Amino acid sequence: MTQDDERPIxxxxxxxxxxxxxxxxxxxxxxxxQRLRPQGIAAAQYALLxxxxxxxxLTGAELARHLNVTPQAVASQVARLEGRGQLERRPHPRHRHVQELHLTDAGRDSLRDADAVIVEIEERIAEKLGTKKAAQLRALLNEVADVVREA
Incomplete structure (x- = not known):
């Protein structure tokens, strides 16, 4: 296989x-x-919630590291979810310039509804693969994550 510059791949x-x-x-x-869109939530927002x-x-910076995205991406989504009343920022108990993120009741309700959709997707995967293969896949993916972190 070659690319336009003819270097071999x-x-x-x-x-x-x-x-x-x-x-x-x-x-x-x-x-x-696709499945979360009717609920007015994106997969990235589900992951954040x-x-x-x-x-x-979690602080915004901690959340960005946890999700492996930029702090700017987190700030944008936090602002959106805060505007919808699903997240709230609270002062950090020891650092006055740091704010912690917490779900509101509306955020918990939205997360519960979104999670039901994710469960359906998971069930479809398990149904097609079978319980044993789905468990094997999960274990293999966890191993891959560990190997890559160690590299």
Missing amino acids: AADALDRVTWALRRAEWAVQARKD ISVHNHPG
Whole structure:
């Protein structure tokens, strides 16, 4: 396989594990966005809400690191979700210039509804793969994450 500049590219470039992971992620994200859109929430907002739910009091910078996105991306989504009354900022108990993020009741309701959609997607995957293969896939993906972090 070659590119326009004729430098060789490995013939198996599109058969790599990393490419398969990316294709799967694109498919999952597209399905999440499609299924969450009627609820007025994007997959990225779901990820932010569930992260704050699981780690209440995160700062914007901590949340950005947790989600592996830029602080600007988090700030934009936080402002949007705060404007909808789904998130609130509270003063940090020790650092007066730092604010913690917390879900509001509306945020918890929205997250609960969105999570039901995500559960349906998960169930569809498990239904097609079977319970055993789905568990194996989850374990393998966790191993991949660990290997890449160690590299």
